[in-house]
Amino acid sequence: MKKIEAIIRPEVFPKVREGLAVEGIDGLSITEIAGCGRQEGRTGIFRGNTYEMEFSSKLKLEMVVDNAKVQPIIDVILRDASTGEVGDGKIFIYPVEQAIRIRTKEVGAIAVE
Ligand SMILES: Nc1ncnc2c1ncn2[C@@H]1O[C@H](COP(=O)(O)OP(=O)(O)OP(=O)(O)O)[C@@H](O)[C@H]1O
Ligand SMILES: [Mg+2]
Known part of the structure; x- marks a missing residue:
């Protein structure tokens, strides 16, 4: 799993959110x-x-996702958060040790699905 942290312009958030929903x-x-x-x-x-x-x-967006979803998410952000002007923001990727869904006690990638 990875944590994707994206700093974006507040005004592009609705578009980015829509693009992320399409990626599930x-x-x-x-x-x-x-x-x-x-x-x-x-x-x-x-x-x-x-x-x-x-x-x-x-706006800072944080998403912990399965490795397979990292590149599709980066692609959405690069497409939907870009105006081409200075200040479009940055994307940082971090390794994630573990994730746990408190309700079900599910552990690992299944907990972030
Ligand atoms: N190295 C960094 N570490 C942490 N946060 C950063 C860093 N660089 C930028 N940010 C965050 O991203 C926001 C947008 O940065 P910005 O897009 O202006 O970066 P930039 O390097 O100046 O690129 P550009 O020249 O395209 O403006 C900043 O307001 C800050 O919140
Ligand atoms: Mg800048």
């Missing part, structure tokens, strides 16, 4: 976050005024 992804967590990439936090000058780009509002 039901369980996911979302968190509203503030973040910065390469552009934020720098001082810029625009029309003679100095301004500071602070943090941007993003």
Whole structure:
């Protein structure tokens, strides 16, 4: 199993959610976050005024899935979360040691189906 963590623009979430549903992804967590990439936090000058780009509002999506679903999910996010502009976000993949469904006590990939 892997955990896919995707930082995306809040406005693309409905489209991404739809794409994930088509891939059969039901369980996911979302968190509203503030973040910065390469552009934020720098001082810029625009029309003679100095301004500071602070943090941007993003959504963090977290999904723990069976290995076979990792690439299809990445493909959905790359397709549906992209505007081509700076700030489209990032995808991080982590190994997951174990998953347990509390209600049934199912363990492993079956617990994240
Ligand atoms: N290295 C990182 N580690 C953790 N979170 C990150 C990292 N880089 C970006 N993020 C998160 O992703 C959000 C969007 O980042 P962003 O897409 O602006 O990255 P970028 O590297 O600046 O790429 P781009 O040049 O396309 O804007 C940030 O607001 C932050 O929440
Ligand atoms: Mg950026």
